[in-house]
Each structure stands twice: as C-alpha cells, then as structure tokens.
Amino acid sequence: MARSVDPASGALAPEPAPLGLDGVAERLRLIRIVSQQRRYHGRPTPRLPSKAEIIGLLNDVEGLLYPRHFGPPGLTPDETEAHVL
Numbered sequence: 001m002a003r004s005v006d007p008a009s010g011a012l013a014p015e016p017a018p019l020g021l022d023g024v025a026e027r028l029r030l031i032r033i034v035s036q037q038r039r040y041h042g043r044p045t046p047r048l049p050s051k052a053e054i055i056g057l058l059n060d061v062e063g064l065l066y067p068r069h070f071g072p073p074g075l076t077p078d079e080t081e082a083h084v085l
Contacts, residue, residue, distance in 0.1 A: 063071045
C-alpha cells in the first residue's frame with residue numbers, strides 16, 4: 001500500500017498498523033460519529049427511511065418508468081399516461 005503525504009508538513013505519514021475486524025469496526029464508528037458532529041452541530045440526527053420504505057419507493061419509481069411491466073395489474077395502454085402523470 002502506498003504511504004500518504006501529510007498535506008500540512010509534506011512528510012510521509014507513518015504506515016497504519018494492520019487492524020482486525022474489531023479495529024476496523026471501531027474506526028468506522030468513530031468516523032461516523034465525527035461526521036455527524038460536523039454535519040449536525042449538536043442537533044439530533046435526522047430519521048432516515050427504513051429499508052422497507054426505500055424498497056417501496058424504488059418499486060414505485062420502477063412502476064413509473066416501466067408502467068406496462070411493473071405498474072398496477074391490468075393497466076391498459078390508454079391508462080398508462082394517466083398513471084405516470
């Protein structure tokens with residue numbers, strides 16, 4: 001792995017010690033916490049949609065993009081325009 005350069009000093013950064021799975025998980029947790037603190041400045045983090053809500057949304061978009069294949073059952077060619085709009 002190539003060593004990175006510290007932009008402030010221009011010196012080569014030391015190579016990180018290899019991490020086990022627990023070390024990787026801990027670093028990712030810390031990155032997430034720091035990112036949220038920077039982004040939300042002490043405010044509570046927003047509620048994200050659930051996996052089921054995202055799947056439902058993607059199914060709806062798929063039905064709008066391809067209404068005759070993934071739209072409502074029994075959709076006729078004449079009803080397609082009204083369904084999409």
